[in-house]
Amino acid sequence: MVAKTDELLLKVDELHTEFTVGKRRVQAVNGVSFEVRRGRTLGIVGESGCGKSATAHSILQLLPKHGGIAGGSVTYYKDGKDIALSALPRNSSQLRAIRGKEISMIFQDPMASLNPVYTIGNQICENVLQHEAIGRKAARARAADMLTQLGIPLAASRLDDYPHQFSGGMKQRAMIAMAMICNPQLLIADEPTTALDVTIQAQILELMKKVQQDFGTSIILITHNMGIVSDMADDIAVMYMGKVVEYGTVREVLKTPRHPYTRALLKSVPLPGLNKSERLATIPGSTPDPSEMPPGCPFAPRCGLASDVCREEPPEVELGGHHRARCWHTGEGA
Amino acid sequence: MEQEVILEVKGLKMYYPIYSGVFKKVTGHVKAVDDVNLYVKRGETLGLVGESGCGKSSLGKCLVRLQRPTGGEMRYRLPDGQTRDLLTLSKQESFDVRKHVQIVFQDPYSSLNPVKTIYEAFDEPLRKHKMGNKAERKAIIGQLLESVNLRPDYMYRYPHEFSGGQRQRICIARALCINPELIVCDEPVSALDVSIQAQVLNLMKDLQQRFGLTYIFIAHDLSVVEYMSDRIAVMYLGQIVELAPAGSMYSEPRHPYTEALLSAIPIPDPDDSRERIVLRGDVPSPANPPQGCRFHTRCPKCIDICKTVPPELRLVAGTEDHYTACHLVETEEDVQ
Numbered sequence: 001m002v003a004k005t006d007e008l009l010l011k012v013d014e015l016h017t018e019f020t021v022g023k024r025r026v027q028a029v030n031g032v033s034f035e036v037r038r039g040r041t042l043g044i045v046g047e048s049g050c051g052k053s054a055t056a057h058s059i060l061q062l063l064p065k066h067g068g069i070a071g072g073s074v075t076y077y078k079d080g081k082d083i084a085l086s087a088l089p090r091n092s093s094q095l096r097a098i099r100g101k102e103i104s105m106i107f108q109d110p111m112a113s114l115n116p117v118y119t120i121g122n123q124i125c126e127n128v129l130q131h132e133a134i135g136r137k138a139a140r141a142r143a144a145d146m147l148t149q150l151g152i153p154l155a156a157s158r159l160d161d162y163p164h165q166f167s168g169g170m171k172q173r174a175m176i177a178m179a180m181i182c183n184p185q186l187l188i189a190d191e192p193t194t195a196l197d198v199t200i201q202a203q204i205l206e207l208m209k210k211v212q213q214d215f216g217t218s219i220i221l222i223t224h225n226m227g228i229v230s231d232m233a234d235d236i237a238v239m240y241m242g243k244v245v246e247y248g249t250v251r252e253v254l255k256t257p258r259h260p261y262t263r264a265l266l267k268s269v270p271l272p273g274l275n276k277s278e279r280l281a282t283i284p285g286s287t288p289d290p291s292e293m294p295p296g297c298p299f300a301p302r303c304g305l306a307s308d309v310c311r312e313e314p315p316e317v318e319l320g321g322h323h324r325a326r327c328w329h330t331g332e333g334a
Numbered sequence: 335m336e337q338e339v340i341l342e343v344k345g346l347k348m349y350y351p352i353y354s355g356v357f358k359k360v361t362g363h364v365k366a367v368d369d370v371n372l373y374v375k376r377g378e379t380l381g382l383v384g385e386s387g388c389g390k391s392s393l394g395k396c397l398v399r400l401q402r403p404t405g406g407e408m409r410y411r412l413p414d415g416q417t418r419d420l421l422t423l424s425k426q427e428s429f430d431v432r433k434h435v436q437i438v439f440q441d442p443y444s445s446l447n448p449v450k451t452i453y454e455a456f457d458e459p460l461r462k463h464k465m466g467n468k469a470e471r472k473a474i475i476g477q478l479l480e481s482v483n484l485r486p487d488y489m490y491r492y493p494h495e496f497s498g499g500q501r502q503r504i505c506i507a508r509a510l511c512i513n514p515e516l517i518v519c520d521e522p523v524s525a526l527d528v529s530i531q532a533q534v535l536n537l538m539k540d541l542q543q544r545f546g547l548t549y550i551f552i553a554h555d556l557s558v559v560e561y562m563s564d565r566i567a568v569m570y571l572g573q574i575v576e577l578a579p580a581g582s583m584y585s586e587p588r589h590p591y592t593e594a595l596l597s598a599i600p601i602p603d604p605d606d607s608r609e610r611i612v613l614r615g616d617v618p619s620p621a622n623p624p625q626g627c628r629f630h631t632r633c634p635k636c637i638d639i640c641k642t643v644p645p646e647l648r649l650v651a652g653t654e655d656h657y658t659a660c661h662l663v664e665t666e667e668d669v670q
Binding site for chain 1: 580584613
């Protein structure tokens with residue numbers, strides 16, 4: 001068991017990521033900053049299209065050809081050295097040495113992220129063989145060991161199975177095995193349980209906690225489910241339209257949310273035991289088109305507290321500790 | 335006043351044949367719905383929860399006769415007081431009955447035809463059921479769109495011009511167009527974002543009050559189901575394992591599966607101290623369900639009898655309407 005520390009592992013500073021759609025440029029990530037500390041979990045929450053996946057993909061520059069980092073920096077701290085990941089060319093050998101070895105990713109849909117024509121064992125071993133000087137046999141043994149730790153029975157014999165022979169939960173376990181086999185420092189999990197049922201989701205979340213305790217891995221957990229973040233994360237970044245609108249520890253953000261969007265998100269989810277006659281709080285309208293962003297605060301058109309001042313870019317207000325919110329009205333409507 | 339029962343389902347079975355071999359012989363059946371009994375009262379919302387593959391969507395499709403069930407009875411009480419079994423009706427009769435039962439699907443992107451305007455999509459069922467002339471139909475469509483908070487002139491637009499939440503509202507309005515009494519909602523909000531989800535849920539509650547609708551609300555999100563439903567049925571591998579009013583289902587779940595499902599809901603509260611029951615393993619294949627209680631392979635409380643004798647859905651001792659299918663729960667019959 002590795003203790004949670006304050007040691008910095010990854011720093012994302014004023015990150016901007018753009019995509020070219022036709023002749024237009026769309027800002028998917030618009031000045032995002034956060035830190036990941038060793039052994040801790042950062043949850044990134046937001047609705048679809050808010051730029052949470054684009055942020056995660058930017059860290060390892062796993063962006064499609066028409067997208068790229070347009071500004072800001074991603075810094076990875078390794079043994080006292082700092083490596084500027086965002087400055088490396090996307091197919092450079094340095095970046096490839098980090099992908100999968102130091103920082104690895106789990107994607108949302110395990111059905112779509114495993115190659116159907118290679119065996120599970122083959123796909124897990126590929127990662128170790130790429131990064132470490134070990135033989136095929138040793139790699140297979142490591143893969144079997146990893147799957148056993150992740151709770152797959154008779155793992156050694158299942159290495160020769162193809163993805164279609166695995167169930168959804170098992171495929172996601174195989175994905176985690178693939179991501180964890182090189183013992184990475186940071187695991188980026190992009191909606192790891194969205195495609196799974198609640199009981200299987202509970203299994204996978206328990207497993208990720210166990211992996212974190214055993215290996216001391218830091219996790220960036222991307223999800224739209226506030227409940228999962230509350231359960232798993234130490235810190236939360238709430239994103240809206242490519243910006244982090246609120247950031248803080250789980251307790252700070254969930255107990256004393258200061259941004260109107262965070263408050264609205266928390267209220268719009270029905271909780272067990274809610275009075276039936278009570279109406280759910282809604283956020284009027286829908287998210288704006290990212291290519292036609294309103295000036296100033298992007299949430300202003302849907303916000304109950306919006307005033308004239310919101311037409312200007314809101315400041316980032318420090319609220320004590322690490323807690324900060326990007327809003328003109330952090331003191332109101334609590 | 336005792337509410338009238340609008341739909342009664344008895345011993346409903348939906349088996350999908352499995353074909354294999356060169357001659358495509360039937361070698362087995364996927365028992366998606368296996369011996370389901372339930373009833374729905376007028377004006378209530380019956381929630382149906384379960385994991386994927388438990389048969390909840392198959393059951394929903396059977397109820398509106400998009401699928402022909404393999405066996406059982408579905409007695410539907412028409413507004414004129416007559417009761418009809420949807421399974422034995424002729425084509426014309428079932429067409430008449432189905433006017434009163436509609437369905438809303440999960441994915442608002444694939445359930446609207448992209449090459450038809452909203453007007454065309456709405457006009458078709460109206461014409462089919464011979465409701466009004468052209469001008470009247472147009473007026474009806476305008477009103478329907480207004481009732482789901484959309485502008486009437488949106489009827490000349492195509493589906494791609496709408497956002498996900500708007501499309502789902504359009505789908506709901508379309509289901510309403512021939513004045514149905516019962517609407518089967520198959521995961522109506524699971525494809526939507528949380529903030530949009532709340533809009534649609536509120537709207538559905540408003541419409542229910544306004545038009546006196548009865549809902550069968552199918553979902554896998556337990557907190558949403560609890561919020562929407564009066565009574566809830568929990569399904570596992572094609573069977574109902576627990577059926578109870580929403581309140582007592584959540585405060586006192588009796589079936590170990592329901593307990594586990596409820597404990598697995600993540601709640602956004604850092605002080606949440608519930609103990610989480612993590613079930614081992616996956617849902618077994620519905621083509622070859624386990625002997626005895628279907629849940630025994632994953633049940634933390636399994637005893638010997640569970641492996642051989644399938645439990646029946648029975649009234650729990652000391653309650654009026656809490657049913658469960660578990661050997662470990664004391665039923666009303668045990669007490670007597």
